[in-house]
Amino acid sequence: MGEPPSTKPLRDSGEPKELLRTSGGARQIERRLFLKQGLSLGALTLLTGCDVTDTSAVQSALDGISRWNDRTQALIFNPRRLMPTYPESEAVKDFRYNAYFGQSQIPEIDGASYKLNLSGLIDRRTPWTLPELYQLPQESQVTRHVCVEGWSMIGKWTGVPFRTFLQRIGADLTAKYVGFECADGYYSSIDMASALHPQTFLTFKISDEILAPRYGYPLKLRIPTKLGFKNPKWITAIFVTNRFPGGFWEDRGYNWFAGV
Amino acid sequence: MTDIAAGRLHRVSKVIVHPLTVRITHWLNALAMVIMIMSGWRIYNSEPIFPFRFPVELTLGGSYDGSVDLHNEDGLAGALQWHFAGMWLLAINGIAYVAYGILSGHFRRAFFPVGPTAVLRDAIAALRFRLPHRLGVYNAVQKTLYLGVLAAGVIMVLSGLAIWKPGQFQELTWLFGGFDVARVIHFLGMAAIVAFLVVHIALVIIVPKTLPAMITGRASAHEAHSED
Numbered sequence: 001m002g003e004p005p006s007t008k009p010l011r012d013s014g015e016p017k018e019l020l021r022t023s024g025g026a027r028q029i030e031r032r033l034f035l036k037q038g039l040s041l042g043a044l045t046l047l048t049g050c051d052v053t054d055t056s057a058v059q060s061a062l063d064g065i066s067r068w069n070d071r072t073q074a075l076i077f078n079p080r081r082l083m084p085t086y087p088e089s090e091a092v093k094d095f096r097y098n099a100y101f102g103q104s105q106i107p108e109i110d111g112a113s114y115k116l117n118l119s120g121l122i123d124r125r126t127p128w129t130l131p132e133l134y135q136l137p138q139e140s141q142v143t144r145h146v147c148v149e150g151w152s153m154i155g156k157w158t159g160v161p162f163r164t165f166l167q168r169i170g171a172d173l174t175a176k177y178v179g180f181e182c183a184d185g186y187y188s189s190i191d192m193a194s195a196l197h198p199q200t201f202l203t204f205k206i207s208d209e210i211l212a213p214r215y216g217y218p219l220k221l222r223i224p225t226k227l228g229f230k231n232p233k234w235i236t237a238i239f240v241t242n243r244f245p246g247g248f249w250e251d252r253g254y255n256w257f258a259g260v
Numbered sequence: 261m262t263d264i265a266a267g268r269l270h271r272v273s274k275v276i277v278h279p280l281t282v283r284i285t286h287w288l289n290a291l292a293m294v295i296m297i298m299s300g301w302r303i304y305n306s307e308p309i310f311p312f313r314f315p316v317e318l319t320l321g322g323s324y325d326g327s328v329d330l331h332n333e334d335g336l337a338g339a340l341q342w343h344f345a346g347m348w349l350l351a352i353n354g355i356a357y358v359a360y361g362i363l364s365g366h367f368r369r370a371f372f373p374v375g376p377t378a379v380l381r382d383a384i385a386a387l388r389f390r391l392p393h394r395l396g397v398y399n400a401v402q403k404t405l406y407l408g409v410l411a412a413g414v415i416m417v418l419s420g421l422a423i424w425k426p427g428q429f430q431e432l433t434w435l436f437g438g439f440d441v442a443r444v445i446h447f448l449g450m451a452a453i454v455a456f457l458v459v460h461i462a463l464v465i466i467v468p469k470t471l472p473a474m475i476t477g478r479a480s481a482h483e484a485h486s487e488d
Contacts, residue, residue, distance in 0.1 A: 059322070062341040069344050076428050083427045100332055144439065146426060149336065150307035152439050225427055252327075253337030255344065260427040 063253075070257040077259055079193050083224040086142045091156040093207050097214045098147065098228065099184065100248070106213050107183040107234050114218055120179075120239035123170025130218055134204065136160040136168070141199055143224035145231065146260050148249075157222040159203030163196045171240045179245035180221060183234040188247035190223065190230060191257065199224050202235075227258040277396030278477045282366065285357035286474060292353060293453070295320060295346035296416075300450060302339035309447055347420070354413065374403040393467050395479040409456040412449050419446040 097103060115127040140158040147153075166173060173196065179189040194200060201222045204210060211217040216233025223231055229249045239245075250256045278286075302319035316324050321339030328334055361367040378400035385391040386401055393399075398406065422433040422442040436442035464470050473479045 062338075062345055065345040065348070066341055076425065078428060081428060084430055144426070146439065147307070148340070150303065150309075150423075150443060152426075249333075249337070252331045252333050253322075253341055255340065260425065 066253075066255050069255055073255075073257040073259040074191060074193070077193060077225070077257075079197055083143050083199055083260070086144070086154050088142055088156060090154050091142050091207060092153050095145075095155050095206060095215065096151070096153055099233070100186070101184070103214060105184070108213055109183055109217055109234060111218055114236075116219060116235065117237040118169055118239070119237065120241045121172035121175045122240050125169075133160070133202075133219070137164060138204070139201065140205075141201060141222065141224070143199065143222075145224070145228050147228040148254060148258070156207055157201060157203040157220075158205035158208065159201040159220075159222065161198065162200040162202050162221070162223075163198070165202055166195065166240075175240045176242045177240070177245055179239045179241060180232045180235050181237040181239075182232050183236050186232055186234070186248045187245070188230055188232045188250065189245035189256075190226065194223060194225055194259070197223070197225050225260055227260060229254060230258050273481045274478045275396075275481050276477050277473050277479045279364070279366065280477060281357070281360045281364075283474060283477050285353050285360070288349065288353040289357065292346055292350040293457070295342055296350055297450060297454065299339045299342035299346060302335055303343060304447065306334060306336045309444060351417065354417070370398055371403045371407055374400055374407070379404050393470070395470065395473045405456060405459065409453060412452045412456070416446065416449040416453065419443075419449060422446075 099106070111130050114130050116129075116133065117127050118125045138158055138160055140156060142154060142156045144152050144154050166178070171178075173192065175192055177189050177191060178195045179187065181187050190200075199222075203220050203222045204218065206212075206215050206220075211220055211233075216235070219235040220233045221231050221235060230247075247254075247256065250258075298318060298320035301314035302316070302321045305313045305316070305319065316335070319335075319339065320342050321335045321337075323338075324335040327336075327338065331337075382391055382400040386399075391399055391401075418432065419436055419442050421429055422436045423439060423446055426433040426439045426442075433439055433442055436445055469479070
């Protein structure tokens with residue numbers, strides 16, 4: 001839409017960053033707080049005409065249905081079905097900036113000292129430098145990025161098919177999840193079937209140019225089979241695991257599978 | 261007349277105007293509508309199509325301020341959870357209603373025949389407040405409105421699937437003219453259903469005896485027509 005690039009958060013508190021860096025246990029506590037707060041549903045009160053005091057029951061039911069929707073979407077997901085592609089002329093050059101913080105807080109990553117760390121169910125866990133990553137075979141895609149908020153934008157991304165990379169590092173392709181950690185404290189995870197989809201790329205470029213800092217320099221996951229928030233930017237670490245890793249927005253109630 | 265006789269008379273004079281399945285699916289659908297519309301409004305607010313937003317008090321999705329304060333998140337997560345939970349209630353209940361409507365002959369008896377002449381005649385009569393209301397019998401305007409809102413419901417489900425899964429259901433999204441057009445259609449379908457609800461509820465207020473009939477299913481014989 002014709003508005004200036006907007007940032008996701010309404011309030012630029014910088015607080016989420018701190019929360020992010022805390023351990024999983026702290027995250028749990030914070031999540032529980034959210035569940036409690038979620039209960040004072042003014043709207044639901046209006047709906048039922050009475051005070052909904054046991055809001056945690058409502059919230060845990062909603063969480064349960066969201067897990068059910070994860071499974072439903074995994075069934076709907078066809079690992080060979082390609083997402084629509086578009087002529088390059090339809091790719092937006094000035095792609096919309098989107099993160100949970102304003103542009104002033106964009107991580108500035110030094111490409112010369114950058115390392116991509118690997119962990120979990122991976123045979124060759126040696127960190128990768130940027131020149132090493134650039135040596136990998138690269139492809140381009142012109143696909144639609146669909147945001148959970150409802151907007152969408154066609155862009156052109158260039159990088160290495162993620163399947164190629166996972167094979168190259170000797171990842172356990174039978175594991176359940178691939179997780180990502182990012183320089184801004186963001187984190188997310190995807191199912192292995194989606195990770196191996198032919199259009200899932202680790203990208204270095206947008207619109208034929210090395211990713212600008214606001215687009216995730218030096219490394220962004222492009223996964224057109226999922227909503228935008230499953231496309232992490234500023235990736236610094238990748239891990240393979242069978243333990244559900246969650247994600248930044250997912251732990252705040254967004255559906256985890258988030259298939260498109 | 262003895263009390264017993266009066267009671268028997270009373271019993272005999274009551275007839276079923278709305279079958280049990282219609283009543284159950286009606287009220288479950290009412291709940292699903294409220295959930296889908298109110299959570300949908302908050303989802304709309306996160307990326308408005310038109311230059312307005314819905315008042316947050318009219319939206320559903322958990323504590324708005326709590327989401328903003330705790331999570332730097334404007335309550336969209338909760339709204340999406342409600343929407344994609346309400347989706348199941350709407351779909352399962354809708355399938356049950358349509359299956360019943362077709363198999364039992366309820367649709368055929370209640371909504372057909374309906375033609376333009378009858379619609380015009382009844383519409384004019386209604387506007388002059390001269391259209392008699394018999395419980396359980398739909399006049400031509402009602403038939404048209406009910407068929408219309410049913411069609412709107414089908415469009416809402418299909419356009420909803422088109423914007424939920426523009427990749428996996430890309431043919432459906434294409435049929436709706438693409439992702440962005442499907443979003444507009446999903447919005448307009450909502451607007452049509454809300455317009456129906458306004459008329460529907462206004463008519464219940466004007467003819468209040470319709471409300472108990474939709475709960476108990478029964479009405480006295482002289483003001484009703486049994487569906488048999």
